[in-house]
Amino acid sequence: MGKDLSVRLCGVKLRNPVIPASGTFGFGLEAADWFDLDLLGGISLKGTTLEARPGNPTPRIAECAGGMLNSVGLQNPGVDALVREKVPALRKRFSGAIVANISGFSEEEYAAACAAADRCADIDLIELNVSCPNVRHGGMAFGTDPKCAAAVTRAVKEATRKPVLVKLSPNVTDIVAIAQACEDAGADGLVLINTLLGMRIDIKTRRPVLANTTGGYSGPGVFPVAVRMVWQVARACRIPVVGCGGVRSAEDVIEMMMAGATAVEVGSENLRDPQACPRIVAQLPEVMDRLGIENLKDIIGIV
Amino acid sequence: MGKDLSVRLCGVKLRNPVIPASGTFGFGLEAADWFDLDLLGGISLKGTTLEARPGNPTPRIAECAGGMLNSVGLQNPGVDALVREKVPALRKRFSGAIVANISGFSEEEYAAACAAADRCADIDLIELNVSCPNVRHGGMAFGTDPKCAAAVTRAVKEATRKPVLVKLSPNVTDIVAIAQACEDAGADGLVLINTLLGMRIDIKTRRPVLANTTGGYSGPGVFPVAVRMVWQVARACRIPVVGCGGVRSAEDVIEMMMAGATAVEVGSENLRDPQACPRIVAQLPEVMDRLGIENLKDIIGIV
């Protein structure tokens, strides 16, 4: 009760470590209809690109044993609409940290979108989603190559003075190499993980379930991979790590923090349970008491 | 009823496509106590190295939302015991395909172990587990680098005339590049996937659940990743692919085959359900009827 759950992330104070993950919480305002947003530490907004995008054809969603696949494909109204409409509207209802999640298909595009976000005073942190294919580099995602990831980080750091979190793709051989490349390129923090690349087939129609064939796998089934990557990267880097992937409960938040996370994003669980984040925040003090945790800051990377 | 479920894998006829996966079915004989092994298409034996190994300290097993983690660490009696005792004993009770799963920590070790397996007439196929760390190459797993994977494939192909399946690690950026490197190096087939690297923390003790800290994640939660990789690789390679990862039912077997698998390995499910494989084989004809599948060969890679 009345426990201090606050953490500091790249100089930004969060009243608690719980942040709905990008793409699983719209532009924040939707959920204001069903809970008080100020219960959240921060909000990561839906992935935004320089120009508006319609996203992929439907079906964009598939079920699987450990969670779900999505191929939403970055449907978004473009960074200008984000900065002019979405963020100011959210700020009226939310006093916590607003995280703009930025995507792109070239370094210049990332930089231009971040420059636009930089001009918006209500954005506290920028989160670079480097899982997008690099159109100029043969279509492999920026986040799968240390050099590409570093280059885009550097380009963005020049375009903004806001703290930049780089959100890494787990679909890589050596997550530590990529994390270190981003750190060296000036990233202020890292977010791990984005979705695993997966696929499901409808055995009745003999077609992929997703119109896009493959999609991003998220949910409880990715949790052990996320914990492992958070642990590996938090040990290898000095900048803070935000844990993400399969978190469903206060216990999961604590496990992520013990692995090395300074804050924790909750993704797919928001789809299953619209009250997921406030429920997790409410559970935290009790779970901390049970585990003898006085202050969340004490357990970051304790394992 | 009386449906022909047979498939051909690298010239070896399997009476059905179901093969218990390496490490989840001991040396085959254990389960003879509880079902007729001849219900199986083949059996992949526990991972074997040139010399005997005691494996890792316990706990070696952890539970997670989508399945389990293991860090058994290749406990095995060495290839001589395999060839002299385990395989001949199994052959007395099993007439199907016997797959020797071989691991090593250098090319020479792989080759020597395969040469020993080559001299055993009862072994039908060799399965190279290239997920082991390459001690000479900085400890990265053989299977995470196309060149290392190709080199070990080539070395082994020179040591044996038996068909060689290379079993790939999913913990890579570009599974297709590795698969193609193995194909070019002479692999007769590919098995996808081995375990994803994961980790769990016991939040009470603040220690990793596994004595070895990280472990291999397997079970239903890896299925969408396995289907995706089987699909990617089967399209890109000409040699047959064996699907593995999270298979629990006849429907899963069919989904794997539609993704491109010629045969399917069942792993962790054997731990949960000792009758998993015979149950799946028994379900196959009925599920095929329901889906209008006459012959399993017709659906391989149909998606």
Next chain:
Amino acid sequence: MKQGWFTICENARLARDTFRMVLEGDCSAVGGSGQFVQVSVPGLYLRRPFSVSDRDGDRLVLVYKCVGQGTAALVAMQPGEKLDLVTGLGQGFHVSAAGKRSLLVGGSVGTAPLLLLARELQAAGKAFDVALGFGDIGLAFYVNEFKALGAQVKVATQDGSLGREGLVTDAIRALDGTYDYYYCCGSKPMMRAVCAALPFDGECSMEERMGCGTGICYGCSIPTRSGMRRVCADGPVFRKEELLWEKI
């Protein structure tokens, strides 16, 4: 929008592969016809969306067709068991848009939400008739329920085993009346055909595979005249003139 536990009161076969489930619980958020609920099916990750087919005090009725894992699991559930529902989702039918006489057009299990709509129209004193299309007589349901509300009801089945042989557009042609507005729910091809066939205004309840059902994941978006819209939060009911059938 409200999350809560509902108790299954009835769960019985209504037609072939089609079941009617009566649930009791806090219905304060349930809303009007065309709105839907998201059902958490034990053992599955994502909730499954179902239209509210009828409502009476703190009871609501779902009519569902068994098409996959989730609906098969629902079939196996027994009265007395509980289900976790999110209620009060989506933008439903616009009763106020009805003119002199409306046409309710249902295809297969898409007929389900039209019953609650019919009750609402009746309560609002608006006249309506009903055209329904089913695969065959074994799949038909609710014909008598609509008749009991005093509506003219025409049915078409693909094999002619009930009503006319043909599609729901044939059932529409069999109706005797003049209509100025329509409400439609069914498969995409069926709704496309209805929108093409009927010259007057109307609205359709769209269906897409859903992630959240609450508007936060953008999994269910379709192209409309006013850009990409979420079926779950901006719909499922859309006015005819909004729908870009050529792109859906």
Next chain:
Amino acid sequence: MKQGWFTICENARLARDTFRMVLEGDCSAVGGSGQFVQVSVPGLYLRRPFSVSDRDGDRLVLVYKCVGQGTAALVAMQPGEKLDLVTGLGQGFHVSAAGKRSLLVGGSVGTAPLLLLARELQAAGKAFDVALGFGDIGLAFYVNEFKALGAQVKVATQDGSLGREGLVTDAIRALDGTYDYYYCCGSKPMMRAVCAALPFDGECSMEERMGCGTGICYGCSIPTRSGMRRVCADGPVFRKEELLWEKI
């Protein structure tokens, strides 16, 4: 080894955090004391191993301590609900190894399998006494059950709230008798201490986190004098001389 569904007949608190579950089903494979069953807990992936604590016809008794997710889920289950069990696992206690008078040594919930062992010893006409160690009086169970079998029973608790203050080795010292064999089940440190303290032969029921419980995954191996052995299939009961306590 047999897989089957069992019905919960009783599931009641026996001591603090400790519960006794009576299950009815096909017990034909259940086997003797020291053998165990693998329980599939709804919602969890891996089965959980529990020793058979007692047995009567087609009923078997488990005594379990609530320590985590799986056992917490078991606590919440009600009589009438069903559980999927694999029975007849492992190598149990060797009743034939008992000499003139045996010592049964139980630590905490490790006391559970000793009750069935005691019944088997009695049926075989072998004499025995019992030494038990618990954290405190609230955790103690089965003391009267062993007494009812005519055995001398001594208890030690860490806080002295029941019997002697101390560890189970103190309870052993309090016994009045001469023993030539022992059977031990408890935590690793407790069994290590017992093996070190007792000069005569005996056997211990070992515990490791299990994958399969059937001997196919090699998840539970421990070093023994005859190499790595699987606790589930080669044990869980091992002869004292087999155990390499310095390496475990």
